[in-house]
Amino acid sequence: MSIIILGIESSCDDTSAAVIRDGILASNVIASQKVHEEYGGVVPELASRAHQQNIVPVVDAALKRAGIDKHDLSAIAFTRGPGLLGSLLVGTSFAKGLSLGLDIPIVDVNHLHGHVLSHFIRKEEGDAVPEFPYLCLLISGGNSQIILVKSPSDMEVLGQTIDDAAGEAFDKCAKVMGLPYPGGPHIDRLAAEGDASRFKFAKPRIPGLNYSFSGLKTSFLYTLRDNLKTDPEFIEKNKADLAASLQATIIDILLAKLKKAVEITGVHTVAIGGGVSANSGVRNAVADYCKRNGLTAFIPERAFTTDNAAMVAIAGYFKYLDKQFCEYDAAPYARVQV
Ligand code: KG4
Numbered sequence: 001m002s003i004i005i006l007g008i009e010s011s012c013d014d015t016s017a018a019v020i021r022d023g024i025l026a027s028n029v030i031a032s033q034k035v036h037e038e039y040g041g042v043v044p045e046l047a048s049r050a051h052q053q054n055i056v057p058v059v060d061a062a063l064k065r066a067g068i069d070k071h072d073l074s075a076i077a078f079t080r081g082p083g084l085l086g087s088l089l090v091g092t093s094f095a096k097g098l099s100l101g102l103d104i105p106i107v108d109v110n111h112l113h114g115h116v117l118s119h120f121i122r123k124e125e126g127d128a129v130p131e132f133p134y135l136c137l138l139i140s141g142g143n144s145q146i147i148l149v150k151s152p153s154d155m156e157v158l159g160q161t162i163d164d165a166a167g168e169a170f171d172k173c174a175k176v177m178g179l180p181y182p183g184g185p186h187i188d189r190l191a192a193e194g195d196a197s198r199f200k201f202a203k204p205r206i207p208g209l210n211y212s213f214s215g216l217k218t219s220f221l222y223t224l225r226d227n228l229k230t231d232p233e234f235i236e237k238n239k240a241d242l243a244a245s246l247q248a249t250i251i252d253i254l255l256a257k258l259k260k261a262v263e264i265t266g267v268h269t270v271a272i273g274g275g276v277s278a279n280s281g282v283r284n285a286v287a288d289y290c291k292r293n294g295l296t297a298f299i300p301e302r303a304f305t306t307d308n309a310a311m312v313a314i315a316g317y318f319k320y321l322d323k324q325f326c327e328y329d330a331a332p333y334a335r336v337q338v
Contacts, residue, residue, distance in 0.1 A: 003074045005320060006098075007313025008059065010091030011083025011111050013042045015054035016309035019066035020317050025121050026066035028303070028310040031058050040181045048086035055094050062309070073104055075325070077316020080108035081333035082142070088332030096328055107316040108326040112138060112338045114311035115273040116149055117318065119298045121310045130269050130298050137258050138338070139282070140274030141167035141182065144211045144254070146261045147338055149271075152318035155338050158261055159209025166250055166276045169213040173220045173246050177235050187243045188279050194244030199223060201249045209257050209264075216249055251285045258286070262295065271298035278305040 002022050009016040013036055018028040033050040036042045063070055078095035081088055092108075099106045116136045120129050130149075135158075138145045144161040164172070167184055174183020202219035204212035223242075227234040235242065262270065272286050283299050290297035304311060319325075 002072075003317065003320065004068060004072055005107075005313045005317045006059070006062070006073050006076045007109075007309040007311075007316055008055075008076065008078040008091045008095050009111075009114070009307055009309040009312045010051045010055065010087050011079045011081070012087060012307055013047045013050070014307045015051050015058050016307060017059040017062035018309035018313045019062055019068055020121075020310070020313040021066070021068070023120070023122060023314070023317060024125065025123055025310055026068065027062045028308055029058050029062040029065065030308055037180065040175065042084070044084045044086055047084055048090060051087050051090035055090055059094070059098075070098070070102060073102060075099075075105045075107050075316065075320050077107040077109050077312050077319070079111045079114065079312050080326075080330060082111055082336045083332075083334065085332055085334050092330070092332050100328075105320075105325040106328075107319045107324065108330055109312045109315045109319070110336055110338070111307075111312070112143065112336070113152075113155070114315045115140065116147055116155060116271075116338070117152055117315045118273050118300050118304045118311040119271050120314050120318075121304055130271055130296075133265075133267055134269035134271055134298070135258070135261055135265065135267050136271045136273055137254065137277070137286070138274050139166045139254065139272065139276035141165060141171065143274060144213070145338065146209050146257060148265060148267065152315070153322065153324075157338050158265070159211065159257055161211040161213060162206065163212050163214040164217060166211070166213060166254060167274070169217055169250055170246075170276065172217050176221060176224060177239060177242065184276060184279065187247055188281070190240045190243035191247040191281060194240030194242070196244040196248035198238070198241035199245035201245065203249060203253055209261055211253065211257060213250070213253070216253070220246060247279070247281045251281050254282065255285055255289060259289065262293070268294070269296045269298070273300055273305065275306045278302050
């Protein structure tokens with residue numbers, strides 16, 4: 001009999017549902033919330049309400065696209081955290097209700113594990129997946145971590161940011177440039193037309209495998225402030241070069257520690273995950289570095305870099321195989337480590 005997992009993701013501002021059948025993706029539906037655009041960031045209360053509106057049609061669409069009747073499901077996997085509590089409550093409660101109605105188990109998923117395991121989302125049997133152990137550079141709006149992935153349930157954080165995450169560096173610098181939220185994709189787009197060697201920004205000197213991005217952010221702000229004194233149109237005139245130089249600095253910082261982690265561990269497979277892994281410069285730099293050093297790179301499809309239920313379903317599938325089910329008194333958590 002097939003193992004069919006319904007995944008539900010509602011940790012931030014995307015409502016998503018996906019179906020994985022025997023480890024192969026059957027559907028992945030994402031409803032993004034436009035309501036936050038005018039506020040320059042996600043408004044938690046509005047996000048919860050939008051999840052409440054979206055969850056039933058999104059799950060329904062995921063089942064229909066997969067050609068699955070809900071009575072054929074083996075289990076329901078849901079993101080328990082980290083994320084916005086009000087948003088997580090919608091997915092958690094929905095998963096519990098549906099599982100009670102169908103009399104099937106629920107599996108709770110750590111959203112970060114979902115990003116790390118997103119490389120196991122296969123569209124067909126022959127698709128390549130990483131071999132254990134592999135290194136995962138998890139870069140998102142809230143995290144910048146280098147993780148040694150020994151198995152789907154055994155992950156060791158080798159290094160992480162001591163202040164801002166890479167995504168925050170993109171978003172905060174983009175905000176002061178007057179770009180819409182989230183700024184990362186806008187910097188990516190502008191950087192393609194800019195000169196990355198034009199501006200020099202501070203790089204951290206943090207020992208070990210930890211990251212820091214707050215110094216870069218400050219030096220970016222100072223560059224803008226100093227130049228705006230003499231030229232009020234400095235940002236407008238130089239936005240492509242500013243974006244390209246910022247992106248190149250972030251990539252340098254990310255790659256320096258990743259290379260160090262490869263040297264220390266001797267691991268030959270490198271993966272990236274999380275929203276910032278959608279960045280063209282990051283993707284090229286990691287692919288390039290791996291190619292030059294005989295390493296195997298896993299660069300996720302862009303649809304699986306940001307929040308999606310396919311990664312929740314695959315992480316849930318692994319836990320289901322291990323019979324790691326969740327109790328009905330499980331409450332969501334806002335913060336959690338890998
Ligand atoms: O993993 P994710 O969807 O969720 C959170 O951690 O909240 O990551 C979102 C982050 C944001 O900071 C966004 O600006 C960044 O991913 N991001 C990008 C790109 N696409 C998304 N950053 C740089 N370049 C991109 N193309």
